[in-house]
Every structure is written in C-alpha cells, then in structure tokens.
Amino acid sequence: MKSVWQDECSLSNGVSLDKNIDTDVLIIGAGIAGILTGYMLKSEGVNCTIIDAGRICEGNTGRTTAKITLQHELIYNKLIREYGENKARQYAEANKKAIDKYKEIIKKKNIQCEFKELPNYLYTVDNVEALVQEYEAELKLGIEAELLDNIELPVSVKKALKINNQAQFNPLMFLKEIAKELTIYENTRAVEIKNNIVTTDKYIIAAKAIVIATHYPIINFPGYYFMRMHQERSYVIALENAQNINGMYIGIDEEGYSFREYKNFLLLGGGSHRCGDNEVGGRYEELRKVAKRIYPEAKEVYNWSAQDCMPADDIPFIGQYSKETPNLYVATGFKKWGMTTAMVSAMIITDMIKGRKSEYAEIFSPKRFDISDSMANIMKDGVEAIKGLTSQFFHIPDAELKDIKAGHGGIIEYKGEKVGVYKDEHGKNHIVSTKCPHLGCEVKWNPDELSWDCPCHGSRFDYKGNWIESPAQRGLNGE
Template sequence: MDSIWTKTCTIPKRTSLQKDIKTEVAVIGAGMAGILIAYQLQKAGKQVIVLEANRIASGQTRNTTAKITSQHDLKYASLIQTFGIQKAQQYAAANEMAIAEYQRIIEEEGISCHFEQTSAYLYSADKSKLIQEAEAAASLGISAHFINHAKTPIGTISAIQFEHQAQFHPLEFLKNLSEQLEIYEMTPVQTVEDHTLKTPCATITAEHIVFATHYPFINFPGMYFVRMHQERSYVLALENIPPMNGMFIGDGNNKLSFRFYDKYLLLGGGSHRTGDNRYGGKYEVLREKAKELFPDAKEVAHWSAQDCIPADGIPYIGKYSEQKPFWYVATGFQKWGMTSSMVSAMIIKDLIYGKENPYAEVFDPQRFSMEAAEGIAYEMKEATKTLAKRFFKLPETTEKELPVGHGGIVEVDGEKIGVYKEKNGTVHMVDIRCPHLGCQLEWNPDEKSWDCPCHGSRFDFRGHIINNPAQNDITLK
C-alpha cells in the first residue's frame, strides 16, 4: 500500500554503517523530524550523523497528508483553559513559526516540492464550539476567523478559516535536504547507553543523542510508554475530482480530512486506537463516502498512518530525561507531524547549543499537569486490561474453524496462537505476545497485520516488525 508520495518520488539509497565512528550529534531516525533536526544542527555548525533502521522517510513521514498547519482540531480554547494563556501562546507561536521556517528553507535551498500557501478549515455543525475556538486562536496571534456558511467538500457548513497555512510533497522536500546530510540506512540502533549507540556492525560515540524514532524505544528513563498511545487513520488518493482550494478537516468521531495534491484529492478518516480492530472495513467506509461525495472519482492509491497521542495533548520535545541531559526526544506529534517536526528542530537545536528557546517550556517532556496524570492513569488501565486479556480470555475459535483469507487468535493444543490463512491455503502462525512489553496483539483485517493495543507496535502476518516501539519480530509458531 504505497502512498501517493512514494508513488511519485524516489529517494536514493544510502549505505549502512560498517565501522565505528565518533560524532558531535547522533540522530536516530530519518523521518521528517530526524532530517530537520540534523539539517538545522548541521547548518548551525555541528557535526551530525543520522541512523535509520530502514530507509529515509520509510516510517510515518511517507504516510502523512503533509499539511503544514497550526490548525490542530479544536485545540486553542482547551489549551488556554488547561495550561494558561502564556503556554498556549508558546504552542501557537511555535507552530506558526514552523510554517514560516518551511517556506524559508524551501526558498533558500531552491527546493521544488509542490509547496503551496493555502487556508486550513475546521468545519462542524456546532457553531458555538467553532466561535469559541476561532476567538481563542485569534487571541493567540493566529489569523483565524469564523465563517457561518463555508463551502467545504461535504457542502456548505460553518467553519473556522486559518489563513497563511501551507501544504507540500514531503518526500520531494526530504530528498533535497537528505542529500546534504550524512545518513546511514539499514542501520538499526539496538542499544543506547550514555554516549554510546550500538548497531549490528558498528559502535557510535556521540556527545548528544536525539531520539526521532516516532515512538521512543528506550523505556527507562523517560517512561514514554505510559505517557501516550498510538492511533491509526486511513487515506484514499482520488482523481477525476474538480480542484478545490484549501485543506479541510471535520470535528467529531467520524471526521473526514480533505486536501488536494496536484490532480489528486486526499480523503482521510477512520481514526481509531491501534489494536482496537473491532470495527474493520475502514477503507470501504472511505470508498463509500468518496462515491457519495464524488461519483466520478477514481481511486489511485490507499494507505494508512500511525500517530502518537500524548496524555495531555502536547508533543514531548526536549530533554529525554533529567537523568540523561545529553539525550533529546521528539515524539507525540498527534496528527500534526509536519509542524511538530519543525518545532522539534528549532527547540532541540537551541537546547544543544545551550540557548533559551521561547517555545520550549510548553513542550518540555518533564512537564506535569492534572490532565497528563489522568491520561497516564488511563493508559496504564488500558495496558493492564490488555495484559490480563492474554492470560484470562480464551479464543472463540480454533485454527480449523478460521476461514481462508482471515486472521485471528485461535487455540492450538491448548495454547493461544495468532493465525492468518492466505487464500492459497498457506497458514502463518505467530506468538500473540508483543515483544515490547508482552501485551496481547490483535488482528487488523484492513491491513493484515498484528497490532498492539498497549503501545502501538505492529507486525505483518509473517511476524515481521512494521512499527515501533518494539524492536524485534514476533516469534513464529
């Protein structure tokens, strides 16, 4: 399931690291955040290397909808209420600055990446919420206003318009920046101890280490595994649709996202907690909606994305832990990875140089709030429930009863096993314990994968790892 970005841009391969090296900064992860952090640090004069377990932009960056926006759902009214006006202003200003910084880099480097300034719209049937949010965003310095009758892809409805936002082709952008950096692909970092990183073929010594791996794979210190969960969402790329101006997202449980790239409309939706696969058929739901809204549309690609959702709704950007002042982290971007990646680059660059960053406080990973405490308690409850399920809930079917072309947890010789039956009759059996922290994996019928409801690790039906924080494949049976 290649995204429209991978179908239209190829980034040249890099070699893996085969010898021990020393560097000032080692960045783990070559997605949008890792590349931007490395680029900003190198431009400022630091010696930087980037270590990537797979290929450049092979993780979540290739699956983004690539909206560069400070419009983050109904965000700013709740930010002011929960964190106060000062921190809410930091959040708003950081994301507005991120948009401007993308434009600056693209113009300075002469990058051709379909960059386009446009407006972002949040639409809803609840006018009162929109008015409150528009007033909150405007009070924080964002050019946002309420529109009573906005023309959107779903019809005329109330909306908030955020002006001076942008969109682009993320891989075309990264292809250019990555050419300027020392990047090693197929070089997974297996362990990190103080200033030492170990990969299968080399040891790296670094003064500073940045974890830009989407979800941190080091559990202690930091304990990010109890401070956020992951969610999945789905996208169709459609053609034969009249062009529209702007980026759109709805409010509510069944919200849809729209934006144009070139001649394609990107229609997104179907968000759910990773591993909660009770309601399959997410792509089919989007296809039915596309048929309803755009009868002449033709699907040219479909794919899915995964997002880290922090306990209090704000990314963790800054020092990884008080115990490791030379480690840094960028995670918890929610659905807004493009601006959050640039915010990460600006904050982490200043931290490494010992400079005060005006936005750093609100994103500080060591922050504490009652909302975060409630979120952490909920995450721990969900993880405990899933762990208990592995031991106490018996499978409802046997391997023989599982239909061809389906997957699920079955009982084999008194043991719970994950099984997928290919249409040709080939049977794949795997351990249903996630190698990260032992939670019970669940079958995802939309993508034929085994997903962890606790922390979001994912594996294909053969047991090969797709998404972290797990670092190893599932054991085969």
C-alpha cells in the same frame, strides 16, 4: 500500499553502517523530525549522523497528508484553560515560525516540492459551541481567524474556522533535497543506549549528544513515554475526478474527515482508531462510501494509512529525554501534525544542543506533568494497557485453526497454545506469537492492513510476525 508521495519519490541511499564511528550528535530515526534536526544542526556547523532501522522516510513521514499548519484541531481553547495564555501563545508562535522556516528553506534551496500556501479550515456538522470557543481562543492569541457559515466542500456544515497562510507540499520531494547534505545510515538498528554510546545491531557509535526521533521512543526507562501517550491509525484514499479545492480541511466531529488536493488528486482521510482496535476492519470501505456519496464520478487511485503518537495532554514531547539523561533528547507525540511539529522539534533541539535558550521550549518540555483535564486521557491509556496485558495472560481463545477462513486472521488455540494465525488466499497458515515483545501485551489482528497491532503502545508486525514499527525492536517470533 504506497502513498502518492512514496510512489513519486524515493529517498533510499542504500548505505548501512559498516564500522564503529564517533560523531558530535547522533540522531536515531531518519524521518522528517530526524532529517530536519540533522539539517539544522549541520547548518550551524555541528557534525551529526543519522541512523534508521529501515530506509529513509519509510515510515509515517511517507504516509502523511502533508499539511503544514498551526491549526491543530481544537487545541488552543484547551491550552489556555490548562496552561494559560502565555504557554498557549508559545505553542501557536512556535508552529507559525515552523511554517516560516519551511518557506525560508524552500526558497533558499529552490526546492521543487509542490509547496502551496493555502488557508486551513476546521469544520463541524454538529459541534458549533466547541468551534466558536476555539475561534475565541485563537483571537486571544493573536491568530487571525475567521468564523464562516459555509465552505466549498459538498458537505453540509454548521460552522467553519479559517486561518490563512498555511501550507501543503510533497514531503518526500522536500526531504530528498535536504537529505543530500547529511550522513545517513539505513538498515542500522539502535539496540542499546548507555551513557553516550549507542550499540547498533552490528557496530558502536559514540556521540556527545543523542536525539531519539523514532516516532515512538525506543527506550522505556527513564522517560516513561509508554505511560503518557498511545498510538492511533488513520486512513487515506486519493481520488481522481473529484474536486479542485482551494484549501485544507479537517472535521472536528467524531466522524470528521480530512480533505486536501495534490496535483489532480483529492486526498480524503479519516477512519481513525486506536492501534489494535480494528478487528472488524472496513476503514477503507468507510472512506469509499463517503467518496461515492459526495464525489460519485471519482476514481480511487491510491490508498494508504499512517500512525500517530497521541500524548495525553495533546502537546508533543520535545526536549531533554529525562532529567537523568542530560545529553539525550526526544521528539515525539506529534498528534497527527507531524509536518509542523517536526520543524518545531528541529528548532528547539538545535537550540538546546547549541546551548541556547529556546523561547518555545517550555510548553513542549517532556518534564511537564498535568493532572487536570488530561488526567482522563492518562487513566484511559492506563486502562487500555492493563487490558492488553491481562488479555495476553487470561484470554483463552474459542476459535481453532479450522475456524479461520482464507484471507482472514485471528487468535486461536493451536496444539494447546494460544497463537495468532493468518490464513492466506492459498490456504497457507502463518502462525505467530500473540505477545508483543515491547512490554508483553496481546496483539490484535488488523484486517485492513493484514497486520498484528499492539493496542497498548502501537507496535506493529506483518502477518508473518515481522517487525513493522516501534516501540518493539524485534518481531513476534523473536527475529
């Protein structure tokens, strides 16, 4: 299922690495974080190279809702409470500068990417106190926020929080222009990083500095990012004949929805769940029911899904990968706000590689560790990982091959072994290992995507077991 961005714009250059090379900076991952970092480094005269295991922007960059905003749901009240006003202000100012940087690049290069400055809104149908606290926190940080009783959406709300001068765009149209100036190798998978040498599936790259911008980090040790965040999936449908709206909206309630327009489409998003926790399915149907209720004349034209890294304390990890790896950098944990924080990452990492002190680096530092409010999330992620591991070893399936209906998948016992099977509409069985090759958790069937998803760390595989996205580096059957 292509997103509207992917349908309108392709970035693939068809070039794969064909020899051993040297470069000043190697960036692993050709999504928005990697491309922006490469662009900013090259703008300062740094020789950099980008590689990707698949195609340029083939992953979550092409499946975003593409909002550029510093209003990241209920973030600022929590930041003030846990880290204090100074660090919370760093977070806000970094994201504001990111918006300004987009405007600067788009104007300088005259990029036609449907960029529009619009207000962003948080809204609630039942959690007024939390929204008021966020409003007060934003005012403390100098954010010009406004508390409202009504919004233009056909949704009954109790309160909404508005910030002006935010933005939306078509990310692939933007990235296509700035990627033209960069050296990018597609279908070039990094399989080992040792000191300043990256071994790919075919060749070797030597670099003075390495940036891991692979959405989810591909190295487990050091860094331990698999212990500090999990991944969530969310869903979008694009509607024709719905509503023209003058802003971007997201609900803060458990069943809140996201709204933005693009040309003649209204993008309706929601249905979030932890990766691997969707065995019943029905996420798209949930959005269709909402659309039918509030836009009965609308027609669905596109549907797609995305995946986001969710750090335990809600703050991205941007900077030095670990204290043991001084020349290795990371950008991850964007918590559904990748458009803005990818630019923040590019700014911070460029400063660090150039030997400058970044005024925003401290709040995003991967070296931080907090044990206050965020400890509950750390413990929850640990429990989920343990559940996934124990399921692989101790879960004995009751179902057999005959119990799987055409068009469905599940974990069964087959020839004395536990396997995953998807039976296609023609009755053909596609059998895979249930063990995620990342750290050994048991994968779960996702009927909305026809995929096998790992609940521990978010690796995903198609119904044949082929790798879709990291942190796993190979498919379920070893390919």
